[in-house]
Amino acid sequence: MNKIIDFRSDTVTLPTDQMLNAIKNADLGDDVFQEDPTINKLEKKAANLMGKESALLVPSGTMGNLISILVHCPRGTEIILGDKAHTFYYEAGGISAFGGIHSRQLKNQADGTLKVDDILSAIRKDNVHFPRTSAITLENTHNLCNGSPLSSNYCNTVAKIADDNNIKLHIDGARIFNASVALNENVKKLVENVNSLTFCLSKGLSAPVGSIICGEEKFIYECRRIRKALGGGMRQAGIIAAAGIVSLDTMIDQIKKDHSNAKKLAKGISDIDGLSIDLENINTNILYFDIHPQRRSDYLNKQTLKNCIYPSEIKLNNIHFFESYKNRFRLVTHSGINESDVEKLLLALKKIVK
Numbered sequence: 409m410n411k412i413i414d415f416r417s418d419t420v421t422l423p424t425d426q427m428l429n430a431i432k433n434a435d436l437g438d439d440v441f442q443e444d445p446t447i448n449k450l451e452k453k454a455a456n457l458m459g460k461e462s463a464l465l466v467p468s469g470t471m472g473n474l475i476s477i478l479v480h481c482p483r484g485t486e487i488i489l490g491d492k493a494h495t496f497y498y499e500a501g502g503i504s505a506f507g508g509i510h511s512r513q514l515k516n517q518a519d520g521t522l523k524v525d526d527i528l529s530a531i532r533k534d535n536v537h538f539p540r541t542s543a544i545t546l547e548n549t550h551n552l553c554n555g556s557p558l559s560s561n562y563c564n565t566v567a568k569i570a571d572d573n574n575i576k577l578h579i580d581g582a583r584i585f586n587a588s589v590a591l592n593e594n595v596k597k598l599v600e601n602v603n604s605l606t607f608c609l610s611k612g613l614s615a616p617v618g619s620i621i622c623g624e625e626k627f628i629y630e631c632r633r634i635r636k637a638l639g640g641g642m643r644q645a646g647i648i649a650a651a652g653i654v655s656l657d658t659m660i661d662q663i664k665k666d667h668s669n670a671k672k673l674a675k676g677i678s679d680i681d682g683l684s685i686d687l688e689n690i691n692t693n694i695l696y697f698d699i700h701p702q703r704r705s706d707y708l709n710k711q712t713l714k715n716c717i718y719p720s721e722i723k724l725n726n727i728h729f730f731e732s733y734k735n736r737f738r739l740v741t742h743s744g745i746n747e748s749d750v751e752k753l754l755l756a757l758k759k760i761v762k
C-alpha cells in the first residue's frame with residue numbers, strides 16, 4: 409500500500425523509535441502528587457531552555473493557552489489578540505466560555521504581527537464604561553499568517569508596552585522552535601521578556617501528545633491548580649513526558665529539514681503556471697498558495713472533500729492537504745515528509761490546474 413503523504417499538519421507526526429523506547433523505559437509516578445520523575449525532568453528541562461523559572465506539562469496547546477490566560481486575566485477583563493490568532497479562531501471560544509474574558513481582536517498583519525499603534529490604542533483607559541485590559545497574546549510562529557516567525561525585537565517591543573501598562577504578555581508558541589530555527593535566534597531570546605508561553609511537543613517536535621507552559625514559579629503554581637480544575641492533572645503521564653524529552657533533545661535538526669523542504673516546495677509551486685505563492689513569505693514549515701479560479705481543474709474538484717476543519721480537504725490519491733479558503737491551500741512540512749514526498753506533491757499539483 410502507498411503510504412499517506414500527509415501535508416495537512418505537523419500534528420500528524422508520529423513518535424520516533426527513540427521516543428517509543430523512552431516511553432517503554434520511563435520512570436513513572438503520580439504527577440498530581442508531583443511524583444513523576446520523568447515529568448519533573450521534562451518540566452525542568454523546558455524551563456531551562458526557555459529561561460523561565462518553572463514549567464508545566466499539559467495535554468494540549470489549547471489547554472496551555474486556556475490555563476495561561478485564565479491565570480492572567482480576571483473574569484470580565486479584556487485580552488488583546490489577533491483576529492487570526494489560534495486562541496481566538498480555533499480554541500472553541502474557551503477563554504470566553506470558561507473565563508468570562510472579553511477578547512479584543514486587532515488585525516493581524518501578513519507577517520503575523522499586530523501593529524504597535526493598534527496595541528497602544530486598544531489598551532483601555534480606566535473608565536467605568538470599559539473592561540480592564542489584562543493581557544496581550546502573540547502567536548509565534550503565526551499559523552494563519554504564513555507560519556511567520558516573530559522576531560525577538562518585535563516581541564520585546566510588545567513586552568515593553570505590556571510592562572509599561574501593567575498587563576501581561578502571553579506567547580502562543582505552539583511552533584516557537586520553528587521561529588527560533590527560521591530566525592537563527594536562541595529560543596530564550598524570543599521569550600526573554602514575556603510573562604508566559606506555551607509550546608507544543610506534538611507538532612514539529614513529533615511527540616505523540618503534550619504541550620508545555622513556562623513562566624514564573626508563582627504563575628505556574630496557579631496554572632497547576634487550574635489544570636487540575638479543568639481535568640488536565642494526569643497520573644503516570646511520564647509516558648508522555650518521556651517522548652517530550654526526546655523531542656527536545658533530538659528533533660530541532662528535523663525542523664531545519666522541514667523548513668528546507670517547505671522552501672523547495674514553494675519554489676516548485678512558483679514554477680507551476682496557474683498557481684501563485686508569495687516566496688518571500690515562506691520562512692518556516694507552513695506555506696499557503698493560491699490557484700487562479702479560472703484554472704481550477706475538474707480533477708481538483710473531484711478530489712475535494714467537504715466538511716473538515718477547513719472548508720475542504722484535498723486527496724490527490726495518497727497525498728493529502730487542506731484548502732483553507734476557497735482557492736487557497738495550506739501545506740505543512742514535518743518529520744513524516746521527505747524530499748521525495750515533496751517531488752511527488754509537485755508532480756501531483758501540476759494536475760490541479762487546467
Ligand SMILES: *Cc1c(COP(=O)(O)O)cnc(C)c1O
Pocket residue numbers: 419467468469470471473494495547549550551580582583608610619
Ligand atoms: C496547534 C496550535 C495550538 C493548539 O495546540 P493543540 O495541541 O492542537 O491544542 C495553539 N496555537 C497554535 C498556533 C497552534 O498551531
